[in-house]
Amino acid sequence: xxxxxxxxxxxxxxxxxxxxxxxxxxxxxxxxxxxxxxxxxxxxxxxxxxxxxxxxxxxxxxxxxxxxxxxxxxxxxxxxxxxxxxxxxxxxxxxxxxxxxxxxxxxxxxxxxxxxxxxxxxxxxxxxxxxxxxxxxxxxxxxxxxxxxxxxxxxxxxxxxxxxxxxxxxxxxxxxxxxxxxxxxxxxxxxxxxxxxxxxxxxxxxxxxxxxxxxxxxxxxxxxxxxxxxxxxxxxxxxxxxxxxxxxxxxxxxxxxxxxxxxxxxxxxxxxxxxxxxxxxxxxxxxxxxxxxxxxxxxxxxxxxxxxxxxxxxxxxxxxxxxxxxxxxxxxxxxxxxxxxxxxxxxxxxxx
Amino acid sequence: xxxxxxxxxxxxxxxxxxxxxxxxxxxxxxxxxxxxxxxxxxxxxxxxxxxxxxxxxxxxxxxxxxxxxxxxxxxxxxxxxxxxxxxxxxxxxxxxxxxxxxxxxxxxxxxxxxxxxxxxxxxxxxxxxxxxxxxxxxxxxxxxxxxxxxxxxxxxxxxxxxxxxxxxxxxxxxxxxxxxxxxxxxxxxxxxxxxxxxxxxxxxxxxxxxxxxxxxxxxxxxxxxxxxxxxxxxxxxxxxxxxxxxxxxxxxxxxxxxxxxxxxxxxxxxxxxxxxxxxxxxxxxxxxxxxxxxxxxxxxxxxxxxxxxxxxxxxxxxxx
Numbered sequence: 274x275x276x277x278x279x280x281x282x283x284x285x286x287x288x289x290x291x292x293x294x295x296x297x298x299x300x301x302x303x304x305x306x307x308x309x310x311x312x313x314x315x316x317x318x319x320x321x322x323x324x325x326x327x328x329x330x331x332x333x334x335x336x337x338x339x340x341x342x343x344x345x346x347x348x349x350x351x352x353x354x355x356x357x358x359x360x361x362x363x364x365x366x367x368x369x370x371x372x373x374x375x376x377x378x379x380x381x382x383x384x385x386x387x388x389x390x391x392x393x394x395x396x397x398x399x400x401x402x403x404x405x406x407x408x409x410x411x412x413x414x415x416x417x418x419x420x421x422x423x424x425x426x427x428x429x430x431x432x433x434x435x436x437x438x439x440x441x442x443x444x445x446x447x448x449x450x451x452x453x454x455x456x457x458x459x460x461x462x463x464x465x466x467x468x469x470x471x472x473x474x475x476x477x478x479x480x481x482x483x484x485x486x487x488x489x490x491x492x493x494x495x496x497x498x499x500x501x502x503x504x505x506x507x508x509x510x511x512x513x514x515x516x517x518x519x520x521x522x523x524x525x526x527x528x529x530x531x532x533x534x535x536x537x538x539x540x541x542x543x544x545x546x547x548x549x550x551x552x553x554x555x556x557x558x559x560x561x562x563x564x565x566x567x568x569x570x571x572x573x574x575x576x577x578x579x580x581x582x583x584x585x586x587x588x589x590x591x592x593x594x595x596x597x598x599x600x601x602x603x604x605x606x607x608x609x610x611x612x613x614x615x616x617x618x619x620x621x622x623x624x625x
Numbered sequence: 626x627x628x629x630x631x632x633x634x635x636x637x638x639x640x641x642x643x644x645x646x647x648x649x650x651x652x653x654x655x656x657x658x659x660x661x662x663x664x665x666x667x668x669x670x671x672x673x674x675x676x677x678x679x680x681x682x683x684x685x686x687x688x689x690x691x692x693x694x695x696x697x698x699x700x701x702x703x704x705x706x707x708x709x710x711x712x713x714x715x716x717x718x719x720x721x722x723x724x725x726x727x728x729x730x731x732x733x734x735x736x737x738x739x740x741x742x743x744x745x746x747x748x749x750x751x752x753x754x755x756x757x758x759x760x761x762x763x764x765x766x767x768x769x770x771x772x773x774x775x776x777x778x779x780x781x782x783x784x785x786x787x788x789x790x791x792x793x794x795x796x797x798x799x800x801x802x803x804x805x806x807x808x809x810x811x812x813x814x815x816x817x818x819x820x821x822x823x824x825x826x827x828x829x830x831x832x833x834x835x836x837x838x839x840x841x842x843x844x845x846x847x848x849x850x851x852x853x854x855x856x857x858x859x860x861x862x863x864x865x866x867x868x869x870x871x872x873x874x875x876x877x878x879x880x881x882x883x884x885x886x887x888x889x890x891x892x893x894x895x896x897x898x899x900x901x902x903x904x905x906x907x908x909x910x911x912x913x914x915x916x917x918x919x920x921x922x923x924x925x926x927x928x929x930x931x932x933x934x935x936x937x938x939x940x941x942x943x944x945x
Binding site: 276278279280282283284286287288290291303304305306327329330331332333334356357358359360362363364365367368369370371372374375376377378379384386387388389390391392393394395396397398399401407408409410411412413414415425428429444453454455456457458459460461480497501503504523528529530531534571572573575576577578579580581582590593594595596597598599600601602603604605 | 630631632633634635636637638639640642643646658659660668672673675676677678679681702703704706707708709710711712713714715716717718720721722724725728731732733735736737739740743744746747754756757758759760761762775778779789790791794795796803804805806807808809810811812832834881894909910911912913914915916917918919920921928931932934935936937938939940941942
């Protein structure tokens, strides 16, 4: 099957490249022997439409036009020969090797096919590649997300979409979005775009999209603002004013291995001006750790339980204490969550 | 779309210009260059042989001859130049290169930069589309660790790791023979034969405290077989302990991140999940991290451990 189809497409490409004139659909039907099997004009039309799509996807510059400026002729087709060819780029063996590695990013994702085809085209330019040095390296990203492809295509084509989206709290609603960018972070895919319902840019996690993605407008029907930093939308706005502070902590000797990776010893002399807590207790180490986001740092500290105490600053201390109290209160208070009253009470207590 | 047909067409359109410039190239060499078998190459040549310009009289058809074991091609003027990249093709490689560029230590940096420059100029309009697709594989990975592991992998050297196990708050020492360097869910792992565990293990690079590439052959033993990295990370064993958690609406991400066996919707957007784990030490740590966003339903001893730990931790703040 595949042979017949490839044969048809190849003959179509050759016919449209070789012609000096515009070829009408009827002429194309006769020029490509594999179209002879079409029983009806409708069947041929359908097949030809699909073939045009396939060629465009491969990068074939298919153009339509007419030789006559005076008559309202049926438009014809041909391939723009000047635009057809790959520009003469000279790639070194090392460059081809990293291009091979770059294609492996998509190994398990829906762009795997285009990536592999691109590599074959570039290899056709000549040089041998040296991939030996990159054997065993797999920089892959997954797009198991069924909505990756429609979101990517809508972003590429600048076509607005609608989809059903479940918020983190479980509420689901229909959203109408002009996609600006698709981005992957920590293995999750997100689409960032202008949310027509909210009138603001928003990020959506693809795993929370339920059902399909529908286009609700034409391609090219909106502009994407310059310099959209999709990753920043996904990460949320960092509290930059608080960035780069140092937190002083007490770590139990031999514990908190992960925190220690980023820690340096606190060289302030013991029993200094900071009060009684500063004195190193036996079995504890005083350290400093540079901290970006205090809330996520507090989460990490809390997970270490009684093996760590934050000494200062006060807001990080408070953030840790809040988490510890929250976990304790919920564990001790919530014997059963079956009653809605109880759940509400618990939620109020733990809400930040 | 039929992936097979378009992929093959794309290969043929790349192959013809290459063969035209290398008349008499051995079949094997051409097959190797395009990453296909010799049988497949012959099938491709047979297909080219029956294609040509309209009319399809013998003079119109592509001439292909490979009987001598060497390939000669002629009468293919229309497709004598390689086809440019399609939009998705250029995007795939450009985004791939940009992704690599953020991961220092993984590759030859100069080659990535120059390949990016050349590909961008060859890609035309597709370069703009590539701006709208980004992949972050650099999260929390140290360049020196990545470079050292890659070096060990390339030279087949054994490596000594000091490796952090946060769920037990332990630093372990082990010798490993590297097999693969692989990104899973945005993080880098080295898959290796671990001499301590006598099995294949995945080590997260951001938990490698130090790595020393030893001057010892590090070819993994024959029984070291790569596993699907995604499965290896997330396949619980039936012998594992069952843990039940109640997750507040803000903690529902836990159900997406951990291998949850089942999830049950509760009142007010809470979720009750069951998961299996060989070693439940990480569970109280997770619940403390969530700070009131989750509660351990069963087993009781883990729940009690959580209460003890939280109380002891809070006592540290009372005193201080």
